[in-house]
Amino acid sequence: MNLFSKSPTFIRQLFCTISIQRLETINHHIRFSSQSSKAIDNNKQQSEYRFTLPTGNLSNEQRQFYEKNGFIVIRSLVKPESLDHFRKRFQDVCLGKVKVLGMTVMKDVAIAKSEFADGEKAITKIQDFTLDDELFKYCCLPDIVKYVENFTGPNIMAMHTMLINKPPDPGTQSSRHPLHQDLYYFPFRPVDRIVCAWTAMEKINRQNGCLVVLPGSHTGELKEHGYPDWKGGVNKMYHGIQQFDPNTKREHLEMETGDTVFFHPLLIHGSGTNRSPGFRKAISCHYADSACEYIEVENSVQDYISKEATAIFRKKTGIENARFEDVWKIKSRLVQGERINL
Template structure:
């Protein structure tokens, strides 16, 4: 995939998302899955990565794959960072936000059986940088993703309002899993569910309302994701806005880890410039 068609670009701008089938190869996906297991089982150092756990599942299993729900901030990991540096991603991302790109937020998401839904939210809520049109997310299925095992859902066109909704804890209490408080923002009838095969990748706008279903199957549902931004984004002060809630929580979490940093500084420290690796060119 070198150049998106005018129809694909229009779809993204109209709907707020775009799915590209079989973008990432099986060998790469297997490498990411194997690395996830090495990290969550303590076989390799986690460094500055965060290992997030599903509290209710941790009580009933000693196997980390049964309760680790994601590894965050893997841009420092030599293996997982190859996803972010993949030129197949870069070629698409650059058509929306330009060639001078930074990786901002990276996650390998594991959704074990019994995992709750991720409530509807907007990714821009978590970010103190603008403009929104210079930010884009990629989300790649590692496993088969179905309605039963917790596929993503989106509210097409919701990004066009350019409205950032108030968020806070809603149906679940996982750390920083804030959801939109307005119950009409993501009605079931407005949702489009994205069932995907391994390697399929969805790109979406940070204003887009989306979430994911609970995993009611007996299988794991893994995916890998990164938010990219143009290097010329501007950092803003979110004090007194709907982002104040998450900003205070992020600052408190940094303090708990021994760092004194503002909301904007946390994101500046985590981001890295992205250059595509030469494989797959």
């Protein structure tokens, strides 16, 4: 009689132990296979997204739309009371009640020399309001920043800011903005970690000069820009793309108060003439991942704007050895997270 016949209890325990070990091995393989499949699915899903990140408020459907088109409009994102605050601040700047060192105040070329335009009617744009604590609040609005994270990640810099007061066109069509790519103005990369948030401060339509975009153009290259040959005059640094297919599909972005469009810096866009009797206001900020790095743009398609912007900066500040990147270092400001490179 062998050992097994003498110890039926031992046999049962042995078989139970072996069975349990086999089940654990099978379960391990099932779990490993399941985890591997999920990892493959996640990697596959992430490979579909080049221009957006999984953080932030964008749904997968919204991310897919942006990936394809290079822009996404979020309706009623900014509250009217916030826009009223920024409008009042803009009016105070126009009236001279507020003066912020380094902030740029601009006039349209058609009214720049007018003796009759004053106050809000004389100013068509203010730039670099990162230097003003009140207007900078726009850049830090939580409702906007949560979407910005989808493009930049958690470390966010405000790089370029504008409050645009597009004037009624006097017949010269100088109130329009030529088709262009914002990256043309920026000496920092990578391009896909930069985004603009552009908010309508009132109802904006084709009548008062809404934005026009070329969907999908963000997947192309940075094109050569320069001043367009317009008889009515062109505003300073309003460079436009020199050559493009005029038959390319365009989309006009008509927006209600508080609607905000987020768009890629390579997206070709511009705005039409304001044919309405009133001024058209919008406020915007270009954001970038603070880990972006400055690059040299000399002898590139950005050489023209680099020299022009740097010359203006040197004249304004008296810093004779200033470089193009210095123009951006002074006016950029941390919104959230850690300031790494910019």
